[in-house]
Amino acid sequence: MTRRTSSKFTNWAGNQTCIPDHIKQPRTTEDVVQIVTDAAQRNSRVKAVGSGHSFTDTACTDGTMIDLGSLDALHHHDVASRQVTVGAGIRLTALNDRLDDLGLALANLGDIAVQTLAGATATATHGTGTKLGNLSTMITGFELVTGTGDVIWCDREENSEIFTVGRVGIGALGVITKIRLQSVPAFTLRAEERITPRGPIMEDWQGFIDSAAHAELFFIPGARSCLTKRNNPTDEPPAPPSRLQYLVDKELTENLAVDVAMRLTRRFPSQRNRIAKTFMGAASDRDVVDRSDRVFASPRRVRFTEMEYGLPIDAVPEAVERVNAFATSLDNPPLFPVEVRCSAADDIALSTAYGRDSGWIAVHQYKGMPNGDYFRGVEAIMADYEGRPHWGKLHFQSHHQLRRLYPEWDRFAAVRRQVDPNGLFRNAYLDRVLGPITA
Secondary structure: OEEEEOOOEEOOOOOOEEOOOEEEEOOOHHHHHHHHHHHHHOOOOEEEEOOOOOOOOOOOOOOEEEEHHHOOOEEEEEOOOOEEEEEOOOEHHHHHHHHHHOOEEOOOOOOOOOOEHHHHHHOOOOOOEOOOOOHHHHEEEEEEEOOOOOEEEEOOOOOHHHHHHHOOOOOOOOEEEEEEEEOEEOOEEEEEEEEEEHHHHHHOHHHHHOOOOEEEEEEOOOOOEEEEEEEEEEOOOOEOOOHHHHHHHHHHHHHHHHHHHHHHHHHOHHHHHHHHHHHHHHOOOEEEEEEHHHHHOOOOOOOEEEEEEEEEHHHHHHHHHHHHHHHHHOOOOOOOOEEEEEEOOEOOOOOOOEOOOEEEEEEEEEOOOOOHHHHHHHHHHHHOOOOEEOOOOOOOOOHHHHHHHOOOHHHHHHHHHHHOOOOOOOOHHHHHHOOOOOO
């Protein structure tokens, strides 16, 4: 176990920082128990951190920070059930490679894969697809170090109540050290990307999301066109782009060009519409056939802040048009594209998709540019649809508003009292979004 003292933590987006008393990197579950026990004896709080890709201060603490990066081993692989048990600190990129070595894959992913498994599932990170839930729905068991230093295994038979609500725990229940996942046979995806008018897509929103196993779209506020992405499993052999084509598509077009456009807009806001027109004009249709995780996830070099809300799936078209109208009404309309996705309902107490098939609207702002008016305005629109904010992305809600949105809020709170009775894992973010641990 390694240890650093008085090191500054900064998240990926650069908008959250803290200075923990200690940053420790355990290599075993026993190391985590020792860290938790020592912190409890010193009356210090504990927070686990993964890749730091949350836009909120969910991992910040002035106590002990646990870096889970060394808990990345493949512990068990069951051939018959296709279930794998891995260290919770494994990055999704590494997990995808290890699964592929076993002839397996995750059924769905988001559009980036730099997060740790623990962080992605704790915040209900999701991809897109009407028949597929978020990453947390793939969990079939997990090992948890509680606030009292106990190590417990949780699944549908053992500690089932903790398992049921704890698959989305926002770091409030303890430190998850191992996760057992349900995987599927490795598969190939055909990705079809098209530039198309947004109006007809929104008019037939249900038809669009039913047109592919994984459908999503992006649009620049004020633009009439959008980029649609439809990913479908295929029996075709993978035909990945050449290294040169990958460099052009992913690094130059999707990253460098975007960064240049954002920098120009930040420097010359009056030229925003002209830059947007050039930006959209550079986009083109594209077809790709490749390994599933390589189609789902792409490198994201451009730094930004993000807010994402889940809402009833049939409310998306109206909400999208309202977000577009609001964004373009701002004195400096954002240039960063809005992302629109969907996912299936689940039964996890604090999952943003609990009890309802969900549409997702994500808004972004380039690093160094103010997001307050934009994000608050979008959040006000989402409130009209009982929108639920993504736990790892910026929002301004507190537990006073949030508890009304989750029918099983009290069930989660009861488990939290059970496994962390003294609030060892509290921080400012959890105090705001979950409130106090009360009897």
